[in-house]
Amino acid sequence: MDFEGKTAIVTGAARGIGRGIALELARRGSNVIIADIDEEPAREVVAEIQAGGTGANYCETDVTQQWSTDDMVEAALEGYGQLDVLVNNAGVGGAPGFATRKTPNIDDWQATFDVNVYGIVNGIQSVEKYMTDRGYGKIVNIASVAGRLGRPGFASYGASKAAAINVSQAWAFKLAPHGINVNAVCPGLIWTPLWQSIGEWRSSMDEQHAGMTPRQVFERAVSDAVPLGREQTPEDVGNAVAFLASDRARSITGQALNVDGGIRMN
Amino acid sequence: MKLTGKVAVVTGGATGIGRVIALKLADRGAAIMIADINEEAAAVTAAEIEEISGRSATFTTDVTDVETCRELAAATVDTLGPADFLINNAGIAGAPGWQERSFSTEEDWKRTYQVNVIGMSNVTSAFRPQMTERRSGRIVNIASIAGREGRPAIPHYSASKAAVISLTQATALELARFNITVNAICPGLLWTPMWEQVGDRYARDNPAYKGMTARQVFDAMIEERIPMKKEQTPEDVADTVAFFISDDAKNITGQALNVDGGFFMR
Ligand SMILES: NC(=O)c1ccc[n+]([C@@H]2O[C@H](COP(=O)([O-])OP(=O)(O)OC[C@H]3O[C@@H](n4cnc5c(N)ncnc54)[C@H](O)[C@@H]3O)[C@@H](O)[C@H]2O)c1
Ligand SMILES: NC(=O)c1ccc[n+]([C@@H]2O[C@H](COP(=O)([O-])OP(=O)(O)OC[C@H]3O[C@@H](n4cnc5c(N)ncnc54)[C@H](O)[C@@H]3O)[C@@H](O)[C@H]2O)c1
Numbered sequence: 001m002d003f004e005g006k007t008a009i010v011t012g013a014a015r016g017i018g019r020g021i022a023l024e025l026a027r028r029g030s031n032v033i034i035a036d037i038d039e040e041p042a043r044e045v046v047a048e049i050q051a052g053g054t055g056a057n058y059c060e061t062d063v064t065q066q067w068s069t070d071d072m073v074e075a076a077l078e079g080y081g082q083l084d085v086l087v088n089n090a091g092v093g094g095a096p097g098f099a100t101r102k103t104p105n106i107d108d109w110q111a112t113f114d115v116n117v118y119g120i121v122n123g124i125q126s127v128e129k130y131m132t133d134r135g136y137g138k139i140v141n142i143a144s145v146a147g148r149l150g151r152p153g154f155a156s157y158g159a160s161k162a163a164a165i166n167v168s169q170a171w172a173f174k175l176a177p178h179g180i181n182v183n184a185v186c187p188g189l190i191w192t193p194l195w196q197s198i199g200e201w202r203s204s205m206d207e208q209h210a211g212m213t214p215r216q217v218f219e220r221a222v223s224d225a226v227p228l229g230r231e232q233t234p235e236d237v238g239n240a241v242a243f244l245a246s247d248r249a250r251s252i253t254g255q256a257l258n259v260d261g262g263i264r265m266n
Numbered sequence: 267m268k269l270t271g272k273v274a275v276v277t278g279g280a281t282g283i284g285r286v287i288a289l290k291l292a293d294r295g296a297a298i299m300i301a302d303i304n305e306e307a308a309a310v311t312a313a314e315i316e317e318i319s320g321r322s323a324t325f326t327t328d329v330t331d332v333e334t335c336r337e338l339a340a341a342t343v344d345t346l347g348p349a350d351f352l353i354n355n356a357g358i359a360g361a362p363g364w365q366e367r368s369f370s371t372e373e374d375w376k377r378t379y380q381v382n383v384i385g386m387s388n389v390t391s392a393f394r395p396q397m398t399e400r401r402s403g404r405i406v407n408i409a410s411i412a413g414r415e416g417r418p419a420i421p422h423y424s425a426s427k428a429a430v431i432s433l434t435q436a437t438a439l440e441l442a443r444f445n446i447t448v449n450a451i452c453p454g455l456l457w458t459p460m461w462e463q464v465g466d467r468y469a470r471d472n473p474a475y476k477g478m479t480a481r482q483v484f485d486a487m488i489e490e491r492i493p494m495k496k497e498q499t500p501e502d503v504a505d506t507v508a509f510f511i512s513d514d515a516k517n518i519t520g521q522a523l524n525v526d527g528g529f530f531m532r
Contacts, residue, residue, distance in 0.1 A: 169531040176493030176528045227442035232517045239514035248505035251498045254531035258521055262442050265435040265520035
């Protein structure tokens with residue numbers, strides 16, 4: 001197993017894609033720190049992983065705060081003595097209530113950049129000295145296919161995800177001589193609480209989707225956009241993260257890999 | 267992932283990167299069809315595989331010949347069973363004698379396009395029916411970072427590899443509805459017989475590398491252009507092939523992934 005005896009931090013792992021990533025890493029032998037602002041569901045993920053036989057801890061984390069991501073790294077080192085993998089997954093679609101607005105307001109721009117971009121920067125800044133000293137480390141950032149091409153609608157979200165890809169490249173370049181790989185994964189369409197909000201937003205804002213349930217909106221998006229004709233899953237993203245965070249991907253850095261059934265081809 | 271009971275076809279699998287891909291997949295249990303123009307080397311590699319997975323076959327193939335490609339597909343079914351995985355790896359850097367020339371000739375353009383692009387299409391078309399019929403299959407095309415950006419050194423080669431990336435996207439879209447994924451890998455700098463010749467050419471034609479040995483040119487390029495400051499290996503490419511053909515990558519299609527130590531980040 002690729003991650004036997006290793007330790008990973010996954011931010012935003014209380015639910016959705018982050019949970020899927022945490023479970024896939026644990027299944028391959030990793031201890032996992034579940035770093036999230038939302039304690040209750042996070043503790044459920046911890047219990048689920050522990051039941052599978054590897055270590056897991058909850059660390060209350062707000063990725064928009066550097067002190068908080070510092071604490072998260074300290075928790076990993078205290079708990080397991082080493083940190084091998086950081087997955088920056090925490091993300092938001094906008095500020096609270098974004099699904100009720102037709103276009104993003106200043107709070108939405110701020111929130112998406114704080115969490116989706118600055119959250120990644122904070123996470124990396126909290127581990128880079130440790131990983132550089134050690135000469136080893138794997139960082140995977142969760143961007144989005146929305147970051148591959150600008151489109152109207154929630155432009156703030158897409159812009160923040162394009163920035164997430166750019167930030168991944170910047171640190172990939174910086175950390176490459178120190179044996180640290182930094183890559184991004186761009187998920188496509190995955191049924192999570194985040195997508196539930198997007199579905200609500202579309203059915204209330206956009207005539208084409210009027211009267212549809214969020215799940216129906218999602219299914220239409222899948223059938224319209226995904227060449228493989230099926231939705232992607234948190235496990236798919238977890239599997240891609242597990243590859244990029246393994247030594248099998250030792251010569252891959254600075255890349256953004258779409259896990260999207262072919263929606264975008266890069 | 268265990269590949270026992272699966273059948274993989276590797277074009278250009280007799281030597282170089284293709285040979286290492288074949289050995290890696292055999293090591294996971296797959297039966298391997300080596301389709302190469304070099305009959306003698308193919309037999310040697312096939313014998314090596316017999317020792318690992320116990321099942322291999324060879325079929326002397328010039329990928330530029332449509333009829334031979336059809337015979338290859340039929341021979342694969344007869345000897346090993348229908349192909350689960352097709353690895354289009356056969357490739358050349360120019361027409362015979364290209365390394366002695368300072369400029370691309372029409373022959374270089376024609377032959378390179380014929381093998382690297384049309385040959386890839388020939389083989390893919392030949393295996394298409396056995397994959398679409400079973401509504402499953404994985405195709406991995408070996409492109410190159412040379413295809414990511416036009417460079418003056420060997421323009422015919424770069425252009426052919428850009429075409430491979432494009433062909434990968436087209437094939438991915440075409441075959442998606444049959445549950446077949448098609449992805450490309452862009453290897454970076456690997457010390458193989460091909461690169462030895464590229465290096466000689468640089469040392470002769472590029473003032474910056476005047477008088478160097480091919481290996482010195484190669485090392486200088488790693489230092490200048492590879493953020494990780496390390497050469498890539500056939501093993502790196504083979505590990506990525508193994509990822510793309512695994513269930514872990516079932517929702518990834520149409521992508522081109524650079525395995526290049528961060529040379530190109532897109
Ligand atoms: N669902 C999709 O289709 C999709 C597609 C592409 C990309 N993504 C990205 O994948 C990631 C996960 O998305 P999801 O769909 O699972 O979303 P989600 O809303 O279901 O889960 C996000 C998690 O992040 C946590 N979080 C939010 N802000 C945080 C903060 N400041 N600090 C720490 N944790 C915080 C939340 O508590 C939650 O547990 C996000 O970056 C998202 O943008 C999702
Ligand atoms: N070596 C590198 O640095 C590098 C970098 C990027 C991409 N690549 C690509 O990787 C692939 C393998 O390259 P390699 O370095 O192992 O080269 P190689 O020359 O060592 O191997 C190529 C194989 O393809 C076979 N072949 C050539 N023409 C053929 C034809 N018409 N029909 C069937 N088989 C044929 C050869 O016999 C040989 O076994 C090529 O597509 C190459 O362009 C190589």
